[in-house]
Amino acid sequence: MELKRFKLILMVVMAFIWLYLLMQMFSDDLNKRPLLPRTRHQSDILQTRNxxxxxxxxxxxxxxxxxxxxxxxxxxxxxxxxxxxxYNMSKQNIKQLKGRWSSPIVVSKYKLIFFWSEKSACTYWKRLLQLIQGINKTALHNARSGLTTLKMFNDCNITAMMQSNQWVKAAFVREPRERILSSYLDKGQYKHVMNELCRINRQVSFYEFLEIIKRCKEGHWGQQVRAPKHFYKQMMIGKFSEISSFTERLLKRIGAWNETVVYWITSSKHIYQPHSTNAKSKLLTYYNNTKSQDLIFDLFSDDYNVFGFEKTYFK
Structure with missing residues (x-):
């Protein structure tokens, strides 16, 4: 009985040994074989697997x-x-270039950066810049105009564009006394407008308006120097009194002067000026003393100095 049990145990042990040896042989064989299918060259498979x-x-x-x-x-x-x-430009200068009220218009097709100001024929210029780019939009003074502005670019691109000689920079400005009078006739003499913009809920006189705009900042009567001053030394500067000649000079410079533009200028299509006030014809009526003119000279000294307007009293 003991002998039979011993033989049974021995057979089980031998079976386990045989099974172990068989598994070892099978494992070695697997390690020698590639895990990927065989191709023409075994070395290619090994390189690919690695x-x-x-x-x-x-x-x-x-x-x-x-x-x-x-x-x-x-x-x-x-x-x-x-x-x-x-490029070396301060964050403050870049912020000024983007514009608090009116960001310059960028015409990439002609590499033009155009600095405009409210009450300085901005309607005319926006429609003209739409025309030369083939933009057919009725909107002008909001994002639906189709015009690209400088603040749409990142700081690096703004700096590179402003410092590149390949980009033409131009600014169009108006004599400050004339422009501020136009702002008053269009905005300042209306109670609801002054209430909305400056929290002044009453009708104000022209001289009161001049005092108010010292502290109430708004684009329609903000200064027209809207870039670091050194940039204006290389800019084309156009003035309200020479709008026709400057238009031709600028568009010829950038290569946008053509028959379509000439026809548009000479026709009545571009004369869409709902905010026209004919301020020039009313200058002597409102600037009838030196006090109000001195106030303008002081408030807009940068405009006079940078753009070369004369500080001579109206007579």
Missing amino acids: ITNQTLFPRTRNQSDIRISNKNTKFRMTQSNDNCSH
Whole structure:
């Protein structure tokens, strides 16, 4: 009985040993074989398997190509940042260029950056800049106008564009006394407008208006120097009194002067000026003393100095 039990135990032990040896042989055979299907050259499979195991990128011709591509991407990003760092402009200057009230209009097709101001023929200029770009919009003074403005660009691009000689910069301005009178006739003499803009719920005289705009800041009577002053040395400056000749000079400079523009200017289509006040014909009526003119000279000293307007009293 004991002998039979011993033989049974021995057979079980031998079976386990045989099974273990069989598994070891099978495991060694698997390690010697590739996990991928066989191809013409076994070395190609091993190289492909190594590349697949070492990276999560899709299979390419050579693993080094992937590394080079990654380096090139980093280089391009660094290069872009380096290009931006070459330009030197303060955040305050960039903020001024974007415009608190009226951001300059950018015409990329003709590489033009146009600085405009309210009450300085802005309706005329916006319609003209729509025309030369083929923009058919009735809106002018909001985002639906189709016009691109400088504040739509990032700080790096703004700096690069303003410092590039390839971009033409132009500004159109108006004699401050005439412009401020136009602002008063269009806005300041109306009670509801002054209440909305300056919280003055009454009708004001012209001289009261001049005192109010010292503290009530708004685009229609803000100064027309809307860029760092040194930029104006390289700008084309147009004045309200020479609007026709400046239009031709500017558009010829950027290559936009053509028969369509000439027809538009000579026709009545562009004369859409709902806010026209004929302020020039009323100057002596409102500026009948030196006190009000001295106030304008003081408030808008930058406009007079930068744009070369004369500080001579009306007679």
